[in-house]
């Protein structure tokens with residue numbers, strides 16, 4: 483539907499392999515000038531094939547992360563400690579489902595179908611965020627996901643509101659508003675446990691922080707010098723801030739919050755560096771990151787199996803909705 487008439491870029495390259503015609507060169511120049519001016523690209527605008535594929539990759543991975551991200555927290559809906567916390571968690575998990583929908587819709591403007599993308603996820607061929615392959619062992623994990631995971635997500639996603647591809651940028655504005663509520667609800671749940679809770683509850687919070695801290699830092703992706711897509715995505719205005727710079731901003735923002743909360747971040751090398759005006763932090767276990775991304779994390783198999791089950795068990799809902807739509811349309815035409 484909105485795909486390009488011409489494919490100028492071969493797979494894996496932003497430079498054309500054959501000389502461009504005058505018209506093609508003009509289209510490319512116009513596209514690049516608009517990006518250089520900080521302008522937005524709409525679905526019907528011409529774009530290089532590599533730009534389109536990069537967006538389909540990133541937006542679909544992001545959409546998959548939202549719907550797989552419903553699972554670790556969804557585990558706690560039936561076990562939330564109070565009615566208030568249950569209602570909040572239910573709303574949050576529903577929000578994540580909504581974020582998935584906005585993002586699949588944004589990806590569809592690039593000429594792929596949602597069924598195709600979901601098929602790739604269920605076949606284990608698509609990536610989603612590494613963070614959702616860790617287990618949620620206690621109620622404190624739900625608070626820590628809100629505080630650290632949603633906190634990291636916001637840090638990464640606010641710059642995406644200025645992404646050069648307009649439908650993605652528009653989806654991100656709404657998503658970020660909701661994510662900031664998610665982050666605050668997590669922090670609030672933890673604050674209640676740390677301030678009013680029993681020693682056992684405070685220990686539970688500290689244990690959850692110990693388990694989620696390093697995986698949260700991994701969410702920002704590999705270091706800049708090994709990030710295969712960063713340079714091109716930054717040039718195209720898809721990514722505005724690099725993986726390492728976002729990770730540093732997250733650490734700098736989170737350390738004071740940990741202090742207010744009264745928890746220790748599990749990194750003996752974490753300290754303020756006056757010269758850099760940033761917190762220094764220890765080395766991330768990138769072997770663990772790549773293992774999880776490669777499918778061998780603590781919960782990868784469980785998450786994928788749960789997603790496939792949910793899809794299969796929900797087939798009757800999709801069929802009923804389609805049958806209802808067809809019936810309504812037939813009645814409308816007969817009237």
Ligand code: BYC
Nearest residue numbers: 544547548551610611612635700701702703709710711712
């Ligand atoms: N996990 O060249 P790089 C959420 C992959 S949802 C898994 O730096 P890029 C939330 C990367 O895909 C959180 N894979 O890539 C939801 C690439 O592999 P391929 C998700 C990762 O794209 C519910 C390879 O490593 N947020 O917040 O330039 C509840 C090389 O990386 C990860 C988004 O998706 C990872 N952590 O930068 C609560 C935001 N990191 O494709 C919260 C949008 C990297 O070559 N996405 N990889 O096979 C982005 O901003 C960027 O895609 C990333 C990676 C910064 C994640």
